Amino acid sequence: MTDLMLAPTMIQMMxxxxxxxxxxxxxxxxxIRNIIYGASPISPALLDRACIAFPKARFFQGYGMTELTTGGTMLDAEYHCAEHQVSGKMYSAxxxxSCVELRIVDEHDQEVPRGSVGEIVVRGPNVMLGYLNQPELTAEVLKGGWMHTGDGAY
Known part of the structure; x- marks a missing residue:
């Protein structure tokens, strides 16, 4: 086994x-060469401990949801270091x-200025077609061809 996909809580428990x-x-x-984690960010203290336990592993953070199948974003291994803890980039999603478009929008589906909080919306070939037998819910989350995640971000 060379790759793992875990939530930070699972890494902590291990x-x-x-x-x-x-x-x-x-x-x-x-x-272990690659550890992809998701469901929540990883704390610097846990990352430090995990780097010692898995000395040859590169860490990646994935953001997504079931409706996005393959996910939405990836924070590459290069950002999992002290320099990017200080810059704050390690804490991004x-x-x-490559296959998705992503925007941060307000309640009117207008893009918000960089640094402003809004909702993550995604479109691409990996986005679900709809919820089975739930056309109203499908129409609500797939407004304008974009998957409205309900997740806030900036």
């Missing part, structure tokens, strides 16, 4: 279990993945 068990402490984790 590290706690490993630290509490002499048997698990002896396991070599150097074969990253950039839109």
């Amino acid at each position: 590290l706690q279990a490993r630290e509490a068990s002499p048997e698990l402490q002896s396991l070599q984790l150097s074969s 990253g950039r839109a993945i």
Whole structure:
């Protein structure tokens, strides 16, 4: 196994279990090359601990939801370092993945100025076609051809 996809809570639980068990402490984790995490950001303290436990792993953060199948954004490994903790870039959700368009909009579906909070909307071939037997809900979230995530961002 070389790649893992986990939530930060799962990484925390793995590290706690490993630290509490002499048997698990002896396991070599150097074969892990990539860890993609999502569902929430990772704290700098947890990232530091995980970097020690997985010495050859690169960390990536993915943002998405079931309705986006492959996701919406990716924060690349290069941003998981002290320099980008200071700059704040490590705390972003990253950039839109190659197959999607992403905007941050207000309640009128108008793009907000950079730095202003709005709703994440996404469109692309990975966006669902609709909810089964729920045309009203489908119309509500797929307004104007964009998936309205309900998630706030800037």
